Amino acid sequence: MELIHVHHPLVDHKLTVLRDKATAPSVFRHLVAELVALLAYEATRQVAIEEIEIETPVSKATGWALKEPRPMVVPVLRAGLGMLDGMLAVLPSAEVGFLGMVRNDESLEIETYAERLPDDLTGRQCFILDPMLATGSTVVEAIEYLLKRGARDVTCISILAARPGLETLEAAVGDRADVRVVVAAVDEKLNDHNYIVPGLGDAGDRLYGVV
Numbered sequence: 001m002e003l004i005h006v007h008h009p010l011v012d013h014k015l016t017v018l019r020d021k022a023t024a025p026s027v028f029r030h031l032v033a034e035l036v037a038l039l040a041y042e043a044t045r046q047v048a049i050e051e052i053e054i055e056t057p058v059s060k061a062t063g064w065a066l067k068e069p070r071p072m073v074v075p076v077l078r079a080g081l082g083m084l085d086g087m088l089a090v091l092p093s094a095e096v097g098f099l100g101m102v103r104n105d106e107s108l109e110i111e112t113y114a115e116r117l118p119d120d121l122t123g124r125q126c127f128i129l130d131p132m133l134a135t136g137s138t139v140v141e142a143i144e145y146l147l148k149r150g151a152r153d154v155t156c157i158s159i160l161a162a163r164p165g166l167e168t169l170e171a172a173v174g175d176r177a178d179v180r181v182v183v184a185a186v187d188e189k190l191n192d193h194n195y196i197v198p199g200l201g202d203a204g205d206r207l208y209g210v211v
C-alpha cells in the first residue's frame with residue numbers, strides 16, 4: 001500500500017478553513033470540492049492512458065487518451081458524495097458507482113446497506129471517496145469489496161486520515177502494491193467516539209446537516 005500525503009500550500013490553506021468550526025456549510029461544501037480536485041490531481045497520476053493519433057489544425061500528432069475501461073469513482077455514502085463534484089471536475093469521463101456502508105453499533109461490523117456497482121470490475125481502476133479515514137474499517141471493507149470484484153487497482157481519496165486508521169489499513173492491505181491512499185493530512189488520534197482529533201468534526205453533518 002502506498003500512502004500519498006499531498007503537501008501543497010493551497011491544500012493546507014483549504015484544509016484549515018474546513019477544520020474551522022465557524023466555516024458555514026455552503027463554504028464547507030465548496031472547499032471540499034476544491035480540495036478534492038487538488039487531491040485528485042495526485043491520485044490520478046497512475047491512471048491508464050494509451051497513445052493515439054490525432055490531427056491538429058496544422059498536422060498529424062501523437063497524443064494520449066484515457067484507456068478503456070473507464071475509471072470507476074465510488075463515493076462512500078453519505079459524506080463521500082460531497083467529494084464527487086471535485087473528483088468529476090478532474091476526471092469527467094469516469095463512471096460512478098455507489099457504496100453505502102455503516103458500522104453496526106452492536107456487532108461493530110461494517111454493513112453494506114446500499115450498493116450500485118457492476119458485478120465485474122475486471123481491469124477497472126477504482127477511486128474510493130471517503131473524506132474521513134478514521135478507524136479505517138469502512139475503507140478496508142470498501143477496498144476489499146472492489147478488489148474481490150476484480151478491480152485492477154484501488155485508490156482511496158480522503159481529506160483527513162487518523163494514524164490508527166492508517167495502521168488498520170496497513171495491517172489489512174499493506175502488502176498490496178495495487179492499493180493507494182491519498183490524503184491532505186494525517187492526524188494523530190481518535191477520541192472515544194472515533195472522531196479524528198483535531199479533525200474537522202462530522203464531515204457528513206457539516207456537508208448536509210444533522211439528519
Ligand code: URA
Binds near residue numbers: 194201203204
Ligand atoms: N467521520 C467523520 O465525519 N468525522 C470523524 O472525525 C470521523 C469519522
